[in-house]
Amino acid sequence: MAAPPQIAVLGAGIFVKSQYIPRLAEIAHLLSLKYIWSRTEESSKVAVEIAKQHFPGVECKWGDQGLNDIIQDAYLLGVAVVLAGQAQVDISLKLLKAGKHVIQEKPAAASTPKIETALASYNSICTKPGQPIWSVAENYRFELAFVESKKLMADIGDMMNVQVIIEGSMNSSNPYFSSSWRRNFEGGFILDMGVHFIAALRMMVGSEVASVSAITSHIDTTLPPPDIISSNFKLENGCSGVFVMVVSASSPKIIWRVVGSKGTLQVERGKKDGKHGYVVALYSADGQCKSTFYPFSGVNEELKAFIHDILQASLKKESGYEAEPRSSFLEGARDVAVLEAMLESGSMGGALVHVKKF
Template identity: 55%
Template sequence: MSSVLAAVKEKPASSNVSEALKALSVYASIKGSNAIGPMWAVAENYRFEPGLIEAARLVKEEIGEMMNVQVIAEAPMNSANPYFSTAWRQAFYGGFTMDMGVHYIAALRMVAGCDINKLAALSRHIDKTLPPPDNISVLFELKNGCNGVLIISMSASSRKMIWRVVGSEGTVQVERGIQDGYHGYLVTFYPSGKSERSSFYPFSGVQEELTVFAKDIANISFKGMQASEADVRSSPEEGARDVAVIEAILKSSFDNGAWVQVDCIP
C-alpha cells in the first residue's frame, strides 16, 4: 500500500497566467519521478455537471458542422450575494469577472469541445462597489475556426446563464433554471427538421467532483494508479486554461478591444 499527498484548490487555478505557469513548474519539480504523487486538483464543478456533459456529447455527435457559439452570463453580484464580501475575490485582477468568469469559460470550452484561439473584448464599469470591469462583451474565435460571442454582466439585476451552439444539423442550448424545486440545467436539442428534445439535470457538479477526487486518491493509494492518471477535469492545467482566457479578455478590454491571442498552457 502507498500513500499520496493530495490537495484540492478552489478555482480559479491562479490569479493570472504567469502565476499559473510558475505554480505548474513548481508542481512538476515536486512530482519529479514520484509516480504516486503529490496530486493537485482544482475545484471546477462545472466540468462535472451532468447537464453540461450531456450538452458536450450532443454538440460532438449531433449538430454537424459547428457554425457559431453564444454565451450569456448575467450573475447579480451585490451585497445580498454571500460571495460579495469575500476579500480575496475582490482582490483578484479583474475581480469577480476572473473569479466567476472561469466557470463560464470552463463550460464554454467543454460544451464546444474546443479551446479559444483569440478574442477581442470591450468592457464597462457600472457598479462602483465591484472591482472593474463588471460588464464585458467578447467576440472570440475557437481553434476549429468557429466564431462566437460571450456576454458577462456582474451588475445585472437579473440572473441568466445560457450556452448555445449552432450547427449545420441542429442546435444545442443549455440554460440554468429551476424545475420541480431543483436548481439545474435544462438541455435542449433542436435537430434540423425534427421536434426539439429537452431534459433537465439538477446540479450535482460539486458532489461529482469530490467523489472523483476521493476515488483518484483511493486508486493511487491502494491500486497503484499514478497521480498523472487522475481525472483531467480537475487538473491544474485545465484550470489554468480557463484563467488564460479571462486574462486575455481583460487585456483586450483594457486595450479598447484589441485582438489578443490566448496564452497556450502546455
C-alpha cells in the same frame, strides 16, 4: 477493502459551510474528514460544529501551528484547499511538497505568470511516478448537463457559431458580494465567476479558444472593475462566438448556445420542482425540440472523483496513476488564460489577443 482515506479541509468560509460539508456528508461512507483548518480558532470551531453532525471525530486546527500539524500528519491522504484566491497556490504547493494530494478551489491562480511559476514548482516535485495529485475544483466540468451536452454536439452537425450570455446576480443580497479577497483580486468577480462559464464552454465545444477581442466597462460602482465584458472569440477549429458577462443584472440569465449546420444545442440555468440546475435543449432542423432538466450535481461528483483518485493513487504508488483529467490543474489554467486574454484585450480597447496555451 482499503480504509476510507483521511482528508482535511483548509478554509471555513461560506462555501465550506454551505457546500463542502454538506457534499462531503453525502459521500461520508467514502472518506474520513479528520480536520477543518482556518486562520482563526473561532471560524474553525464554527465549521467543525456543523461538520460534527456527519463526522463526529473531526478536529479543529487553526493558525500556523495547525497548518503545520496537517502538513506533518502522515496518515492524511488528501486536502481540500478552499481559501482566498491569493493564498491558495502557495499553500497547495506546501501540501504537495509534503506528499499530500490536493483539490484546490478555482480559479487555478490569479494570472498566467503565476500559473507558470506554480506549474514549474509542481513539476519539480513530480519527478517520479506516484507523486501527489493537484486538482482544481471546477464543478461545471462535472455537471451532468455539460457531460450530456458534450455528447449531443455530434447531433447538430458542423459548429457555426457559439453564444455564451451571463447575466449574473452579484449584488448586496448575494453572500459572496462582500467577500474582500474577490474585491482585491486581479480581474475581480469577472475572473472568479467567469472561469466556471469558460470551463463549460470549453467542455461543450471540445475546442480551445485561440484568440479574443473584448470591450470591458465599469458601470456598477459597488463592484470592482470591470463588471461588464463583451468579447468576440475564435476557436481553434475556426468557429467564432461571443461571450458576454454582466456581473450584476436585475434579471439573472445564464445560457450557452451552439448553432450547428443540422441543429442547435442550448444549455440554460434554471429551476424545476424547487431544484436548481440546467435545461439542455436540442433543436433539430425540422423544428423539433427535445429538452431535459439536470439538477446541480457537480460539487458532489468532483469530490467523489477526487476521493476515488487519491485512493487509487495510494494503492498504485509505484506504478503511477492517471487522475481524472477534468480536475487537472492544467484545465483550470486554461480557463484562466481565456479570461485573462479577454481582460487584457478590454484594457487595450478591444485589440486582438491570442490566448496563452498550457
